[in-house]
Amino acid sequence: MSKRNKIIYWISTVWLALGMVSTGLVQLSKAPTGPGGTDMMAHLGYPNYLSTLFGVFKILGAITILIPRFPILKEWAYAGFFFIMSGAIFSHVVNGDSIKEIFPALLLLALTLISWYFRPASRKMVLVSRS
Secondary structure, eight states: OOHHHHHHHHHHHHHHHHHHHHHHHHHHHTOSSSTTOHHHHHHHTOOTHHHHHHHHHHHHHHHHHHSSSOHHHHHHHHHHHHHHHHHHHHHHHHTTOOHHHHHHHHHHHHHHHHHHHHOOGGGSOOOOOOO
């Protein structure tokens, strides 16, 4: 892996983890404002209990993508981030929200894709062929 790709990977991964942890903490604390806050979740039509579930999953996913090894868990964490953020974007669009409200989820989705794409071989699943 080139030095450039390592830098891209680590910058996107650290920013992704920070974004997921911060929004996860907002959701766990049941704060009314901020990305993922209770006011926004209600505006999007989500039940209040999903804040706790999303908050826990975001924090666990951020830990998973930062620690070494466990490539299968990393794939699940990236998939979870992809589904949560694409679902948030879709929910905002359906509700007619402005780009200002869509941008945080769009940024986290982009960081998810960049981090996943540039991850080093040691953080990827290795498929073994049985021929």
